[in-house]
Amino acid sequence: MTQTSVPDVVIRRLTTYLQTLKHMAQRGEHVASSTEIGRWAGVSPAQVRKDLSHFGEFGRQGLGYEIGFLCTQIERILKIDQDWRLILVGAGALGHALMNYGAFVTGRFQIVAVFDSDPAKVNTRVGQREILPMERLAEIIAERHVEIAILAVPATAAQHVADQLVACGVRSILSYAPITLNTPRDVHVRYIDPVASLQTMTYYL
Amino acid sequence: MTQTSVPDVVIRRLTTYLQTLKHMAQRGEHVASSTEIGRWAGVSPAQVRKDLSHFGEFGRQGLGYEIGFLCTQIERILKIDQDWRLILVGAGALGHALMNYGAFVTGRFQIVAVFDSDPAKVNTRVGQREILPMERLAEIIAERHVEIAILAVPATAAQHVADQLVACGVRSILSYAPITLNTPRDVHVRYIDPVASLQTMTYYL
DNA sequence: CTGTGTGAAGCTTTTCACAGCG
DNA sequence: CGCTGTGAAAAGCTTCACACAG
Structure with missing residues (x-):
């Protein structure tokens, strides 16, 4: 739903999710739940899910989010997949x-x-x-x-x-x-x- | 109304009002309206008045805010009237x-x-x-x-x-x-x- | 008149809670 | 079961509009 304009505060949180995800990836994790991401980024699990849902469906129900995939998606959203x-x-x-x-x-x-x-x-x-x-x-x-x-x-x-x-x-x-x-x-x-x-x-x- | 807790965003705007007021003072102004403060700080006049009203009544109706006085008050609120x-x-x-x-x-x-x-x-x-x-x-x-x-x-x-x-x-x-x-x-x-x-x-x- | 202080209205953001999928 | 995605409810913040003071 890139249709309706996304609050700026959501965009700012996206960068902290990305930091968190990169950090987890370095520790060798492959999957993260909204609860885990939220704990490290300092926001509620519901907030993480709602924020991401502005841009698409990136998770797998019952499982969580595949870290590498979600990083790629956030980088694309923020347009930082380029120099x-x-x-x-x-x-x-x-x-x-x-x-x-x-x-x-x-x-x-x-x-x-x-x-x-x-x-x-x-x-x-x-x-x-x-x-x-x-x-x-x-x-x-x-x-x-x-x-x-x-x-x-x-x-x-x-x-x-x-x-x-x-x-x-x-x-x-x-x-x-x-x-x-x-x-x-x-x-x-x-x-x-x-x-x-x-x-x-x-x-x- | 220091009673009820003040949103963090208000505290952050207070620092921009202070910057604005110091700037005006340097230009030799003595009084500022919420409209003027807001124009320079990038927020609506109502926002300026509402923000300040969390901490007391600092303005004079029909006139505006006395710049030196308001600076002193904001510095006191933020506790930056000390080292x-x-x-x-x-x-x-x-x-x-x-x-x-x-x-x-x-x-x-x-x-x-x-x-x-x-x-x-x-x-x-x-x-x-x-x-x-x-x-x-x-x-x-x-x-x-x-x-x-x-x-x-x-x-x-x-x-x-x-x-x-x-x-x-x-x-x-x-x-x-x-x-x-x-x-x-x-x-x-x-x-x-x-x-x-x-x-x-x-x-x- | 001009411009503050402020309830009430309007809007935005967050949280809740649950259907539904793996 | 566990966990996402999401409408609906709740909370929070901003704007409006007006009484009132200088």
């Missing part, structure tokens, strides 16, 4: 850390270019890649068919850079800047902000 | 980046100790701090009254370290490991996983 080219804007300390982050060096999300507005940084290297000036943003995005950008610039520059990215056709932004970006509705933004995360935890202390 | 001591476990590339992250160097969340299980790293320095062996975890947590930990270790070690942290009395964990941690219900965990975030965005492309 994705990313660009990174901002070559500060965070940008450097991201360039050397294992998942971006070897995984299916590949950073194909790094940009920075600071002329002193342009032409220096970070990891394997040369830092490019912002002027080349449009060119690279078009040439490499980039749809996803990681934003690792200061909060003061974030909105301006986001506007440029959107103008160049970027449709997904992963932002490390601690501000809410104003973007067209068809551009998806996710935020990573450790301080914001900590601020929501102190409430419970 | 918090954190520890960091894991002194790899990510750990180094976090130690040098501005907000942790100058802000109200202060990393007071760094731990690593690798004997080769112990006694070397990261930023200003000496890396301590895991054996000293319990001692430091007790001595410095630490309630919050940042987990920056490989996925394979994360659950084991989390268990140790919980045993030492840590009650909030910000985890960078791409697995769901199994913890007692009174221990709060937030996850930061750029790959998981990206995986949820490709679905919409």
Whole structure:
């Protein structure tokens, strides 16, 4: 039933199910029940079944879910059964850390270019890649068919850079800047902000 | 109405309202309506008012919210009107980046100790701090009254370290490991996983 | 008039509970 | 039997709309 739109929270849980399933596969398991998946992912068995049922029937009654098969299906649903080219804007300390982050060096999300507005940084290297000036943003995005950008610039520059990215056709932004970006509705933004995360935890202390 | 328990999603939005309000304050504004706050935070005016109404009456009818006052109130609600001591476990590339992250160097969340299980790293320095062996975890947590930990270790070690942290009395964990941690219900965990975030965005492309 | 605070309505998400299949 | 898939019920969250205050 890909017909009716699926809640975003379901999409986010799919990634945790996938983590869980990969983990189980590594331990040599071949089949998992919704109860087992739920226990490791921290959700109820009914939730697991309902979430998966949005996309099809992947289990066998009386048995459970075949782990390899379910992984393949979730990867297809999330469209991560293919490589994705990313660009990174901002070559500060965070940008450097991201360039050397294992998942971006070897995984299916590949950073194909790094940009920075600071002329002193342009032409220096970070990891394997040369830092490019912002002027080349449009060119690279078009040439490499980039749809996803990681934003690792200061909060003061974030909105301006986001506007440029959107103008160049970027449709997904992963932002490390601690501000809410104003973007067209068809551009998806996710935020990573450790301080914001900590601020929501102190409430419970 | 602090009586009835407040949804977690409200707590998370409070941090975005705070960001918005600080931003407005910097631009010299003194008063903000729920419509303005909502526009910048990306939520409806009614949502802003309802969220705030969980904690008291902070606005003036016909006028709006006095920005400085509302900031103070939100900071009090989130308990971020005080300093918090954190520890960091894991002194790899990510750990180094976090130690040098501005907000942790100058802000109200202060990393007071760094731990690593690798004997080769112990006694070397990261930023200003000496890396301590895991054996000293319990001692430091007790001595410095630490309630919050940042987990920056490989996925394979994360659950084991989390268990140790919980045993030492840590009650909030910000985890960078791409697995769901199994913890007692009174221990709060937030996850930061750029790959998981990206995986949820490709679905919409 | 403008804009808050808030019950009530409307909508979404989660849980329940059970038919049905292996 | 065990466990999925799924309508129906319950719970939770968001929006509406309006009384009321400045």
